[in-house]
Amino acid sequence: MRYTVLIMNLVLVLLLGSTAFADTVRFKRIPTQFIAALVEPGASSGTGAEKWGVWEVDPGPRGVWLKNFEELLSSGGVAPSNWNFDPSDWWLDENGLIMEQPSFPLKPGRYLVTGRRTATAILTVHPADAQGVQSWELGNRASIYDVTHLKCRSARYTSATGGSCSPSAVDQKSFPVPPGGMMPPVDGCNKQDYSVLFIIGVDWSSEKQTD
Secondary structure: HHHHHHHHHHHHHHHHOHHHHHHHHHEEEEEEEEEEEOOOOOOOOHHHHHHHEOOOOOOOOOEEEEEEHHHHOOOOOEEEOOOOOOOOEEEEEEEOOEEEEEEEEOOOOEEEOOOOOOOOOEEEEEEOOOOOOOOEEEEEOOOOHHHOOOOOOEEEEEEOOOOOOOOOOOEEEEEEOOOOOOOHHHHHOEEEEEEEEEEEEEHHHHHHHOO
16 A cells, blocks of 8 residues: 555656645545536636535446336336436436436545546545535646546436426437537436546545545
8 A cells, every 4th residue: 555655646746747745645546436527628627516426436337227217117216236216316327327326515625536548637626615615626737628538428317397307208329429429418308418537546634634
């Protein structure tokens, strides 16, 4: 473990060009977690992180295929992986899997994030202000697009009118969604597309502060 931390600190030095900063931020590698970020791809900082969620385990293998939606309903909305389907607020991935909801909000702290394409950067999420708004910024001159895993697509569907908004209305021919593509619209639903970022490390000090 000690050698892993040393290697990750060396990576930070190379990323940030600052040994002083690497001395004050100690990252611990973790099993990959997945951020659902509601943000413009070109942004490098901003507000609204209180609207971001996180899956601590990969939701894909725990998902339910659209073709098996009726079976999900017949089980009372309880998926085989023991999460509960919410008919008023549900998620899809790029392959046509109904996913469990992420946990909201993403805790304040510093995270090492990547899209496993071209960039890795430190994401800093600040505590909420008096209005409940969380600001955030990325290091390494990165934008959200740079640290988004384009092959992973996710969208949240909610009722547009208070009426029916059901996975049964999804056109299954829309899948798989190409990397970087938009998730399909669904009749009767509002849709929000989320960027997916991989968390591969957490700052020890910020982890202690949010436990």
